[in-house]
Amino acid sequence: MDLDAVRTFLLAAEAGQFQEAAAELAVTQQAVSKRIAALERTLGVRLFTRTPRGVELTIDGQAFLPHARELLRAADRAAASVRPGRRPLRVDVINLRGATSGLMRGFHRAHPGIDLDVVKLFDVGTAVAALRSGEIDASFRAVAAPGRPLPDDIASVRVLDEPLHLLTGPAHALAGARSVTLAGLAGHRIWMPGIVPGTEWAAYYDDLVAAFGLTIEATGPNFGSDALLDTVADTPALATFMGDHPRLVRPAGHGLRRIPVTDPTPVYPHALLWHRDNPHPALAALRAHLAATAAGHDAAGTWTPDWVIPR
Amino acid sequence: MDLDAVRTFLLAAEAGQFQEAAAELAVTQQAVSKRIAALERTLGVRLFTRTPRGVELTIDGQAFLPHARELLRAADRAAASVRPGRRPLRVDVINLRGATSGLMRGFHRAHPGIDLDVVKLFDVGTAVAALRSGEIDASFRAVAAPGRPLPDDIASVRVLDEPLHLLTGPAHALAGARSVTLAGLAGHRIWMPGIVPGTEWAAYYDDLVAAFGLTIEATGPNFGSDALLDTVADTPALATFMGDHPRLVRPAGHGLRRIPVTDPTPVYPHALLWHRDNPHPALAALRAHLAATAAGHDAAGTWTPDWVIPR
DNA sequence: GCCCGGACACAACCGGTGGTTGTGTCCGTA
DNA sequence: TACGGACACAACCACCGGTTGTGTCCGGGC
Numbered sequence: 001m002d003l004d005a006v007r008t009f010l011l012a013a014e015a016g017q018f019q020e021a022a023a024e025l026a027v028t029q030q031a032v033s034k035r036i037a038a039l040e041r042t043l044g045v046r047l048f049t050r051t052p053r054g055v056e057l058t059i060d061g062q063a064f065l066p067h068a069r070e071l072l073r074a075a076d077r078a079a080a081s082v083r084p085g086r087r088p089l090r091v092d093v094i095n096l097r098g099a100t101s102g103l104m105r106g107f108h109r110a111h112p113g114i115d116l117d118v119v120k121l122f123d124v125g126t127a128v129a130a131l132r133s134g135e136i137d138a139s140f141r142a143v144a145a146p147g148r149p150l151p152d153d154i155a156s157v158r159v160l161d162e163p164l165h166l167l168t169g170p171a172h173a174l175a176g177a178r179s180v181t182l183a184g185l186a187g188h189r190i191w192m193p194g195i196v197p198g199t200e201w202a203a204y205y206d207d208l209v210a211a212f213g214l215t216i217e218a219t220g221p222n223f224g225s226d227a228l229l230d231t232v233a234d235t236p237a238l239a240t241f242m243g244d245h246p247r248l249v250r251p252a253g254h255g256l257r258r259i260p261v262t263d264p265t266p267v268y269p270h271a272l273l274w275h276r277d278n279p280h281p282a283l284a285a286l287r288a289h290l291a292a293t294a295a296g297h298d299a300a301g302t303w304t305p306d307w308v309i310p311r
Numbered sequence: 312m313d314l315d316a317v318r319t320f321l322l323a324a325e326a327g328q329f330q331e332a333a334a335e336l337a338v339t340q341q342a343v344s345k346r347i348a349a350l351e352r353t354l355g356v357r358l359f360t361r362t363p364r365g366v367e368l369t370i371d372g373q374a375f376l377p378h379a380r381e382l383l384r385a386a387d388r389a390a391a392s393v394r395p396g397r398r399p400l401r402v403d404v405i406n407l408r409g410a411t412s413g414l415m416r417g418f419h420r421a422h423p424g425i426d427l428d429v430v431k432l433f434d435v436g437t438a439v440a441a442l443r444s445g446e447i448d449a450s451f452r453a454v455a456a457p458g459r460p461l462p463d464d465i466a467s468v469r470v471l472d473e474p475l476h477l478l479t480g481p482a483h484a485l486a487g488a489r490s491v492t493l494a495g496l497a498g499h500r501i502w503m504p505g506i507v508p509g510t511e512w513a514a515y516y517d518d519l520v521a522a523f524g525l526t527i528e529a530t531g532p533n534f535g536s537d538a539l540l541d542t543v544a545d546t547p548a549l550a551t552f553m554g555d556h557p558r559l560v561r562p563a564g565h566g567l568r569r570i571p572v573t574d575p576t577p578v579y580p581h582a583l584l585w586h587r588d589n590p591h592p593a594l595a596a597l598r599a600h601l602a603a604t605a606a607g608h609d610a611a612g613t614w615t616p617d618w619v620i621p622r
Numbered sequence: 623g624c625c626c627g628g629a630c631a632c633a634a635c636c637g638g639t640g641g642t643t644g645t646g647t648c649c650g651t652a
Numbered sequence: 653t654a655c656g657g658a659c660a661c662a663a664c665c666a667c668c669g670g671t672t673g674t675g676t677c678c679g680g681g682c
Contacts, residue, residue, distance in 0.1 A: 019629065031670055033630060038669090045393045050630060052678040059446045060393045063401055063428035067389035075312055075387040076379035079535055082356045084370045090374055117374040135370045173654095280474060330658065342641060344659060349640085361659060363649040625682085632675075639668075644677090648663075 003075055005039040008032055009047060016055030033157055054210045087284035088115030092127050092139035094201065096120060097225060099162045099245040100140035100270055107289045113281045123199035126271075131275045137283050139273040142163055142308070153276050156309050159290045160270040162243040162301070163260070165228070168191075170255040171236035174249045181263040182212045182303070184222055190216045193228060201268075207305040208266055227259060229256060256274055264303040271309040314386055316350040317379045319343055320358060324376055329367030335583055392428055400593035401425030403438050405512065407431060408536060410556040411451035412475045413478040418600045425593045434510035435584075439465055442586045448594050450584040453619070464587050468599045469621050472583040472613070473554040474571070479499075479538070481566040482547035487526055492574040493523045501527045502549045504539060512579075517617040519577055539593070540567060554579060575614040582620040 011021035018032040025032070031191055037122050040047050047061035057065065093100040098268055101118065108116055119136060121127045128137040131154055138157075150156055160262070166185070168175050174188070195202050195218035202218075209216050234252035242258070274283055329343040350359050358372035358593055360451070361609070368376065381490035392399055404411040412429065413507050419427055426520055430447060432438045437448040442465055451470075477496070506513050506529040513529075520527050543551050544565035554567070583601055610622070 001390060003312060003314060006389070017629070028671060029630070030632090030672085031631095034669070037631085043390060043393050044395070047393075050677095052629065052676095054629065059401070059430055059432070059441055062430040063392045063399075064389060066428070067385070067392045071382070071385045071389050074378070074382040078317070078375060078382050079312060079354060081374045081378045082354050082358075084355070088374075090370070117377070119370055120372040122368070130370055328658070339642065340659070341643085341661090344661095345640070348660085361648095363647095363658060365658065624681105625680105627680090629676105629678095630676085633673085634671100635673105636669105636671080637668105638670095641666080644664105644666080644679085647659085649657095651656085 001042055002035075002039070003072070005035045006017060006071055008035045009039055009061075009064070010072065011062065011070050012048070012055060013057055013068075014037060015054075015173075016056065019054075027264070031044075032164075032228060035280070041284070042077070042125050045125065051234070057210070078214045080115070088117045089280055090117045092119050092121045092130065092136050092141070094120070094142060094270075097270075099160055099243050102245055103140070103160060103270075103290065103293075106293060107286055109287055110289055112284075114285060122196075123201075125200075127273065130279075131273060134275070134278070137193060137274065137278055137280045138286060140270055141273055142204065142268050142270050150273070153275050154273055156271045157287070157290075158269055158271045158309055158311050159294045161299075161304075162175045162245070162268040162270060163302070164241045164266045164268060165244055166259040167232055167242045167263055168239040168257045168259065169233040169236060170257065172239055173236070174239065174259060175223075175257045177259055179260045179262050182261055182266065183263070184215075185261070186213045188215065189241050190214060191222075191228075191232070191236055192218055193217055194218075194225075204268065204305055208303075212305070229254060232256065266300050267302040267304050269304050269308045312316045312353055313346075313350070314383070315483050316346045317382055319385065320350055320372075321379050323347060323359070323366060323369055323378070324372065324379075324453040326365075327367065327602060330365075362477075373451040388426070391426070399428045399447070399592055400597065401428045401430060401447045402597070403430050403441065403447050403452070404452060405431070405451060405581075410471055410579075411513075413556055414451070414471060414581075414601065419596055421600055422593075422596055425596060427593075434512075436511075438584065442584060442589075443587070445589070448585065448589055448591045449597060451581055452584050453515065455579050455580050461620070465584055465585050467582045467584045468598070468601075469580055469582045469620055469622050470605045472610075472615075473556070473579040473581060474556055474613070475577045475579060476482045476550045476571055478543055478553045479483055479550040479568045479570065480546060481568065483550055483568070484547070485550065485570060486512070486568045488570055490571045490573050493525075493572055493577065494574070496523045496572070497526070499526065499550060500548055501525060502539075502543070502551050503527055505536070515579065515616055515619075519614075522614070540565065543567065552577075568610050573612070575612050577582075578613040578615050580615050580619045 008021060011024055012018055015021050019029050022029045022032040045060040046058050047064060048055040049058055104118060121130060124141040127141055130136040131139060166180055174180055195205060205216055232238050234255050319332060322335055323329055326332050330340050333340045333343040356371040357369050358375060359366040360369055376471050399553040415429055432441060435452040438452055442450060477491055485491055506516060516527055544567050
């Protein structure tokens with residue numbers, strides 16, 4: 001299906017004749033006739049009934065009309081998503097299915113009129129470079145890189161502290177526990193195949209391991225969170241960390257157990273990063289929305305590395 | 312923008328390399344390279360970074376990706392809307408902004424998964440022919456044609472009785488009335504430029520005029536309901552009939568007055584028509600929805616022509 | 623009643639887009 | 653260092669999509 005033909009169809013349907021549509025498109029009437037004929041051939045139905053006074057839509061043409069409009073709108077939105085200047089607000093998240101994308105969904109619900117694009121960059125360093133170059137407008141990054149503070153032109157604010165829970169299968173030794181302490185996890189195998197070395201969140205888990213003598217394995221290929229959950233559910237010796245975002249685990253799937261971690265609770269500190277000079281109007285709306293909805297978690301009894309973005 | 316190029320972009324993004332996308336599309340790698348290059352040229356941005364091991368998405372490419380998916384979905388839906396067999400449920404309504412399209416909106420809210428197409432045919436005769444040919448699946452037609460009963464293979468059920476109100480501007484003689492009788496309208500000019508001669512609803516108004524000695528003018532070009540309301544609001548000597556559908560009149564616009572008509576109340580009887588042999592699964596859902604939501608209006612004190620579809 | 627004008631379709635022609643084959647370049651790996 | 657895999661560039665060619673010219677149909681005006 002050719003978008004030019006669809007656009008021609010729309011103009012012809014609105015004008016009621018090919019001649020006028022041809023004039024608007026700056027082509028000849030014959031070209032419009034051929035485009036419509038080609039579209040009708042690919043669709044396999046007649047879209048117009050030809051009359052000596054012009055054309056009018058068939059029933060199929062009437063049914064096709066709103067879909068044609070929507071198709072062209074989609075094409076416009078797609079083109080606008082990469083147009084420099086006045087493109088949709090572009091936000092980097094750490095994970096397409098984690099707590100931060102939940103924040104983005106909430107923002108979208110609150111402001112349905114604001115066009116959003118969500119991307120996933122490699123790490124905070126890439127994100128900061130993209131913020132400074134203007135390729136993205138905001139970034140949900142949990143932490144700054146260890147020992148490397150944010151540059152002065154990048155602003156940041158903590159928006160969400162995400163406590164980590166332990167996730168085990170029903171046959172795991174800790175499956176029946178109401179809660180577990182961080183020290184009590186020493187000796188247990190914790191499997192997190194999604195960790196990418198070199199990222200700031202790998203550094204987070206490195207610090208966590210060093211501080212409490214845990215055993216976190218990041219070996220093996222990452223087949224996605226579904227496969228991870230399946231494996232954890234079926235393997236008694238394996239457990240994994242997972243944020244407390246409610247949508248992440250399918251309801252009652254596979255008999256998975258979610259066990260809070262205490263003394264202290266490891267907390268993943270999400271922050272919003274943006275460039276101070278970024279003039280995108282939707283950025284202000286996003287900051288305002290997050291400031292209004294961010295729940296002030298209590299820092300007592302929690303653990304984060306000491307190099308994260310401060311509250 | 313070329314849909315083939317967008318499809319190629321999607322495959323290449325998912326595969327991570329042009330080679331594999333080319334194999335899936337049964338073209339050469341060079342063709343894929345050229346398609347992507349052309350798409351990047353029309354969009355004005357780079358979508359992929361080329362590496363010796365394949366390609367990976369740029370930030371712009373990541374932002375474009377979901378829009379590309381949506382664009383192709385829209386193209387699929389557009390094509391499906393005219394595919395014979397297993398196309399969306401196609402329903403004819405009498406007016407795109409009247410009570411029946413409100414019923415369709417309610418059905419869509421109740422069954423968001425059912426694809427719908429709404430068309431507007433000339434009159435009940437056209438609708439019956441389209442039902443019998445399978446071009447449409449259901450029709451909201453207020454009434455049968457006078458003196459011409461529905462054929463045996465067309466089923467019908469009354470779903471909504473729409474009382475007509477009088478609509479006047481603030482300077483009209485009846486503007487202050489709490490209600491008005493049908494007989495009391497004799498001598499007043501009632502203007503309904505939308506009436507198309509030869510349709511069954513024109514016959515409805517003909518009967519109404521004959522039964523109560525009204526003066527209904529259908530002269531002048533119909534510039535749409537907005538223009539109609541503007542004229543009625545500004546012209547003291549003009550009034551018009553309008554269904555009581557709440558969305559039809561803009562809230563408090565132009566100081567329009569809506570006056571109930573009584574003794575009797577003229578009622579426009581909407582019915583659903585369908586072909587008895589139509590196997591479309593969504594048709595049963597529509598009938599069930601209408602049966603469940605149709606409010607049983609009281610027939611006492613109302614008027615309809617005697618040739619309408621019976622309750 | 624006839625002719626004219628407006629509108630769409632068909633035919634012939636032609637240029638440019640979009641495919642192929644062939645080749646070059648880059649880079650990771652053996 | 654040589655090889656292999658992957659993408660880009662160049663040359664070539666077919667076909668798609670445009671234009672001009674013409675035919676047909678039908679309604680309205682003289």
